[in-house]
Amino acid sequence: MTERFATTPFGGRSLSHAMFAAQERVADARRKLLAADSEGNPTPAADKWRLLRSLTEARAVYGLSDRTIAVLEALLSFHQRAELDGREPLIVFPSNAELSMRTRGMAPATLRRHLAALVDAQMIIRRDSPNGKRYARRSCDGEIKSAFGFDLAPLALRADEIEGHATAARALARALQGLRTEITIHLRDIAKTIGAGISEGRAGRWEELSVRLDGLSGRVARNATKDELSKRHQELSRLR
DNA sequence: ACGCTAAATCCGACCTTAGG
């Protein structure tokens, strides 16, 4: 996905690629939101904690680890409101010390790595101040005029997409669980049938069936894919 | 005007640990 600008002339990985891509994405999504607004069907702002839950469920899609999500949670906690409205910049400006506090004492270097991961995944945008510090400039009446820190707008503007992935992830989890329970039921019932067949002395090739069952009754891997599970499921149904 | 220090950040090199 990031081949085009994957490396810089300086040899390192390019942070700016994710930055530019995120900014384009934000501009594009904002245009669509405003268009919808002017057509009279405005999109509601996203509930930030609900959105975070959904992102947690869909985190595999985005390659985000649990701790990266925890850092995002800390960032969200610095936003005053419960909703994220992508129509405006959503800038939070906590120091690393404060972020560390809200991530239960995460080490600074680790914190930075996870922040970089969030930027990379285009969930947030860096709004750097001239000196790299994060702060807000306020006018005399205390209103924030400009702020330097992290912009949460990309996350807000991807709410629908994230919800979609979360729904899919939930469906997949249910499907996997269903397959697993059916597999165990099949295994148990087939074993019972064979056992009964042998002990009651019924005619049948019980030995052969027993061997086939052994081949299918190994432990199902904890991280088996849906394909693997449904294949096993099909074979068991046939045997039965 | 100048220089020093503090704060905040990024980066790279290196070590440690958990899990497959």
Place this chain on the structure above:
DNA sequence: CCTAAGGTCGGATTTAGCGT
């Protein structure tokens, strides 16, 4: 045993604030 992720440390940059 190897790998990936996390953690530590030191070097670097930038600006604000302060004293001379």
